Amino acid sequence: MTSKRDIIFKEFDFSKKPELKTDLLHTIQYAIKSAISQRDPVMQWIWQPSINAIDDMCAAAEDPTDVVLIGFNLAPEMIYAMGLKPVCPEGLSFLCPTEYLIPYIDESHKAFIPDHLCSFLSGSIGMAISNAIPKPVAIVHTSQPCDNSIAQSTALADFYGVEPYIIDSPYYDNDEAYDYFAVQIKEGFRYLEQMTGKKLDIDRFREVMARSQRAHELVHEINELKKRKPCPIPTGAILRQLSIGMYGQTGSEHLVRWLEKHLEDARERAHKGIGGQHEEKIRTAWIYAWPSFEWTIYEWLGKKYGAIPVIFQASEYFYTPKSSGDFDDLCRSLAIRILSCPMGRSSRGHLDYFVRDSAYWCKEWSIDAAIFAGHLQCKANWSVAQITKEVLMDELGVPMLSFVVDALDPRVTSTEQMLGYIEPFLEMVAENKELEKIG
């Protein structure tokens, strides 16, 4: 459909129900690859994390005897360290084309999964009960970031009849919390050894952690460059790819290679003093989630308002400490890494984490406008939105817009409806900026 806005947004047709018991992994793989092939060849590297993610999952499905289901707030280092293959079901919800995903969400509701369960997770349960995900040999999860995650991991384990290992996440972010989590990581390795018959190879664990560490260092450097004006990233789409990589591939060689390329590109842009495709006028932070079913919206906001997404808070990582070589240290370092993953960090604990993180990103990255596109089922974060809004305005003078959306399901809030919220807000921000200039 061509909107009044001189841009083509996706039109979704949910009347045709795709076959649920299909070879979903290869369907997603095909969809991702054909979408990327239509992009400018010079820019195609940007989407490499999506290709890596789906290729890895397809390869894992070839021989499911090594497949371990993991939660996306766990990250795969433990599984890589064991020489096993991680499959992250909610990652699949993220990668799945919208028209394919929606029927899986609906399918989960028919099986008594509540319709208020996070759609990332209900979508993954729908896939599991439709046999679209290979049966795993083990399931490793954590209780972070929220109740949705506890509900989903126990439902998946129950469906497959596989005893899960769910690490209990602490509430706070301190040494005691890291120790608590680290002990459970050790127990998690014992669980994986029992379930799979494989032995943990400490050298491989060390290598995986070194790569994970390197990935975090690269992200840190990229983030520092993002402080420049204009923000030296080619397109907001890269933030989503960063998220796919950091939630699902830390510890892998291909993520390190991609981040190196990302950093090189950002350095070059920063050196030349250029940003992305559109002139930067308003620096935006997407506080927490961001709608994923329509990526053209970010291009449109850039084109019309010069509104550039600098921060996607749910995929912004804090730097983590170095890990030394001994097993205890490696486990502790991994504990800190997992507990610092953005969604876990800002949702599992006290609301101040969310509020302070939001203020930190907005202040240090000189944000002009914050957008809280509140994921409909995100109970822990919706109840922080107002306090965050007050703090951003009182302390930084940054206005925050909030509205309801389902990040994956356009039936809740369509692209047109979203723009109905965002456009007047950005117009107001632009006007205020102009007034500030005049003095």
Place this chain on the structure above:
Amino acid sequence: MTALEELTLLAKQNPNPTVSAWKNKGHKIVGYWCSYIPRELVHAAGLLPYRIKGVGAEGTTRADVYMAAVCNCTYSRAILDMALNGAYNFLDGLIGMNECDHGRRAHEIWVKKIGVPFDHFLFVPHKSNDTTLREFEKELLKLKVHLESRFHTFITDENLLNSARIYNDNRALLKSLQENMKEKAPRIKGSEMHDVVIAGESIPPEQYNQLLRRLVEELENRPPLYDYRARIFIYGWTGDDSSFYKIVEDVGGLVVADNCCFGTREFWEPIHLDGDPFNSLAASYLNRPPCPRMIDGFDKRFQDVKDMITEFQVDGLLVTRQQFCDLHGVEAFFLKKREKELGVPFSAPLIQEYVGLDTGRLKTRIEAFIEQIER
């Protein structure tokens, strides 16, 4: 007044009259959010543990500024609303915990926006094993030290043992009352029993023991209840309000058992006092009849339910929860897989709103269910 009348009244008052009586004696009151917070520890500090409830809430307007009507449950919003309106100003302290996303946030907003004289957040693990037990003991120790320093007291082992015994007496008496419902013609209704449990959460446990003892005696003289269509088990969340039970009874059901928070989960297991009282307390709380917040609790819960179905001659399970509760929300998924093993029919989930309960809709659905299973 009969003991039952007194207890029923206490369940419906918030704050109840024991609050002013306690305060008049110069004592302090500490609110607590969830039944995973050991009341014994608060009581052993010479304080009155007062369960935070939504009883008396008139709406959620003020809370809705901070929590979202689109996804946060009306129970937590109702409580926060009361707090923001000053209804809990009588508290000298408040203990929150990570019971669920709604509850923990309501607690945090309360503390942030209006403050409390003493605020403690207790981290309660979501599973039970040696590692989590050690962590929980550490957490309880922090709570103990915090209570002691704030309220200038010492929680000795002796005090703790004493408190545990008093609360264990509460539990034993409640269990004996519940067991009356195993009879073909019980002498107490589910809704009455629910009120009795609610009352006990926020009054001095010594006084509660006296009332319960009187109630046990009264029961013998109450007429047996023969006239019912089906024996019902309530599975899920009914909170601190007996409306759901009353609807069941209005359409001819007799609630004889439950697996609810303000229900049998609260009193089925005593604190097992062996060895160190502090360790006993931690272990007993982590291993109490598990709420769906516990990751590893379903198998035990399901076994408890199956046992009760037999013992209480249950005809069917009404599955219910608060709107937006994910932890209870996924329970029906588990039950569906075990339909045959359960042995009796269960309803599709009946969704409740704590504020603005849709009585008519629930009545129709419950009646339809009872028609299916009636004897």
